Amino acid sequence: MRKKSTCKQRLRAPSKRSIASRSRILDAAETVFAREGFDGAKVRDIAALAEVPLGLVNHHGGSKEALFREVIERRAEELSRLRLDALTQAKSRGALDLNTILDCFFRPYLEKAAGNDPQWLAYARLVAIVSADPVWADISADLFDPTVQRFIHEISELYPKVSRVIVAEGIVYSVAALLAFLTSEWRIAALAKSLEAQASVEGLVAFCSAGCAARFALGEA
Amino acid sequence: MRKKSTCKQRLRAPSKRSIASRSRILDAAETVFAREGFDGAKVRDIAALAEVPLGLVNHHGGSKEALFREVIERRAEELSRLRLDALTQAKSRGALDLNTILDCFFRPYLEKAAGNDPQWLAYARLVAIVSADPVWADISADLFDPTVQRFIHEISELYPKVSRVIVAEGIVYSVAALLAFLTSEWRIAALAKSLEAQASVEGLVAFCSAGCAARFALGEA
DNA sequence: GCTTATTTTGAACAATGGTTCAATGTAATG
DNA sequence: CATTACATTGAACCATTGTTCAAAATAAGC
Numbered sequence: 001m002r003k004k005s006t007c008k009q010r011l012r013a014p015s016k017r018s019i020a021s022r023s024r025i026l027d028a029a030e031t032v033f034a035r036e037g038f039d040g041a042k043v044r045d046i047a048a049l050a051e052v053p054l055g056l057v058n059h060h061g062g063s064k065e066a067l068f069r070e071v072i073e074r075r076a077e078e079l080s081r082l083r084l085d086a087l088t089q090a091k092s093r094g095a096l097d098l099n100t101i102l103d104c105f106f107r108p109y110l111e112k113a114a115g116n117d118p119q120w121l122a123y124a125r126l127v128a129i130v131s132a133d134p135v136w137a138d139i140s141a142d143l144f145d146p147t148v149q150r151f152i153h154e155i156s157e158l159y160p161k162v163s164r165v166i167v168a169e170g171i172v173y174s175v176a177a178l179l180a181f182l183t184s185e186w187r188i189a190a191l192a193k194s195l196e197a198q199a200s201v202e203g204l205v206a207f208c209s210a211g212c213a214a215r216f217a218l219g220e221a
Numbered sequence: 222m223r224k225k226s227t228c229k230q231r232l233r234a235p236s237k238r239s240i241a242s243r244s245r246i247l248d249a250a251e252t253v254f255a256r257e258g259f260d261g262a263k264v265r266d267i268a269a270l271a272e273v274p275l276g277l278v279n280h281h282g283g284s285k286e287a288l289f290r291e292v293i294e295r296r297a298e299e300l301s302r303l304r305l306d307a308l309t310q311a312k313s314r315g316a317l318d319l320n321t322i323l324d325c326f327f328r329p330y331l332e333k334a335a336g337n338d339p340q341w342l343a344y345a346r347l348v349a350i351v352s353a354d355p356v357w358a359d360i361s362a363d364l365f366d367p368t369v370q371r372f373i374h375e376i377s378e379l380y381p382k383v384s385r386v387i388v389a390e391g392i393v394y395s396v397a398a399l400l401a402f403l404t405s406e407w408r409i410a411a412l413a414k415s416l417e418a419q420a421s422v423e424g425l426v427a428f429c430s431a432g433c434a435a436r437f438a439l440g441e442a
Numbered sequence: 443g444c445t446t447a448t449t450t451t452g453a454a455c456a457a458t459g460g461t462t463c464a465a466t467g468t469a470a471t472g
Numbered sequence: 473c474a475t476t477a478c479a480t481t482g483a484a485c486c487a488t489t490g491t492t493c494a495a496a497a498t499a500a501g502c
Binding site for chain 2: 446447448449450451452453
């Protein structure tokens with residue numbers, strides 16, 4: 001159901017060069033969108049970064065908005081799988097606590113970002129952007145909410161007295177902190193008047209986990 | 222030092238109508254910038270909302286960027302004063318704890334926003350936007366950092382073993398959660414499959430306070 | 443009340459940026 | 473190898489949008 005399948009079907013397999021171009025364009029779009037946001041990003045900048053002529057971006061990506069959506073879609077499935085795998089694996093090791101659940105949510109994401117593939121860092125920022133802007137609510141609903149729901153469910157089992165709304169609130173605060181983790185190194189450094197602001201995944205998880213626990217405790221009344 | 226004071230000085234006092242126009246333009250700009258972001262906002266939309274002709278926006282606000290900066294500046298001083306007043310007042314009531322310090326940081330802001338002046342809600346969102354985007358790092362440094370430094374200092378006295386960087390990290394996460402509090406009602410409601418997502422200031426403060434405490438505890442090693 | 447700085451207005455300007463297109467190059471298919 | 477669908481190119485198109493301007497209206501200062 002990726003495209004209207006009636007008419008306009010492909011008659012030939014895409015060439016190796018075509019696939020490479022397409023991939024370079026999506027990578028470039030990912031980088032530029034992550035850095036500038038949707039409105040700030042220029043198709044010309046994407047073309048320049050991908051080292052292809054302007055027209056080719058539209059040829060492969062369609063409109064700017066379609067390109068944006070495709071960039072988000074491209075890694076969404078893998079991200080969800082990684083998160084759910086981590087959850088399943090953690091569960092097999094014993095009973096879950098809040099700390100572990102949030103770690104399963106954040107870590108796969110951040111390990112990809114910090115790892116060998118720098119494109120994932122850009123993608124992580126994009127996900128955070130999408131998660132925070134109502135304009136892209138439909139993307140969130142389609143691609144991310146199902147997985148987040150699963151995590152909410154898991155937390156709800158730990159805190160049966162806490163309403164779903166409050167659990168969701170905790171998750172949303174946590175994702176916001178994640179966004180800060182990914183984008184605000186400069187601000188931390190400026191505020192600390194220090195050059196080295198090396199936030200750690202453990203620190204982020206500790207913050208969110210304790211924060212959620214406290215919020216939930218307040219909501220049990 | 223608001224403008225280059227050499228040459229081009231005013232020879233007459235501004236008229237009552239002029240002041241009203243200027244104010245309407247700044248209010249409109251505040252609303253539109255908060256809703257659309259800097260890149261997404263259109264000067265024409267600002268003019269339309271203010272119900273003034275297009276040219277008048279530039280006449281009063283200068284360039285789009287200058288207008289943005291002026292909107293931020295307009296309430297910055299009052300916000301800082303409110304925050305510092307709350308801190309002083311709390312201090313006079315006895316020894317501070319982390320919860321109280323963060324409450325002093327968030328509450329003045331949020332009470333204005335939730336109160337009778339809806340413009341403050343827009344402003345609060347703007348501050349969060351500026352705090353999160355390196356493009357506006359100089360605004361943060363000039364207008365907000367001094368006050369934030371004061372709060373960091375206060376927290377550092379409570380946690381003398383924790384490095385300044387880690388305290389700054391906690392503050393930045395907290396501001397990110399604040400941003401979420403202000404902008405993500407829709408997402409919370411969507412995730413909870415509920416119509417009523419009424420996050421409370423107390424809930425936010427509880428989240429950030431416990432989160433910071435946990436982060437600091439991790440950093441004392 | 444007269445003078446003139448300032449404000450207002452609507453239009454035009456110029457730059458930006460998304461999109462389209464026809465011509466050309468390339469390679470998959472038979 | 474011939475055919476032809478697809479990819480590539482660069483130029484042009486055109487809507488959007490920030491900015492400027494000259495003329496008209498307004499009101500502050502004397």
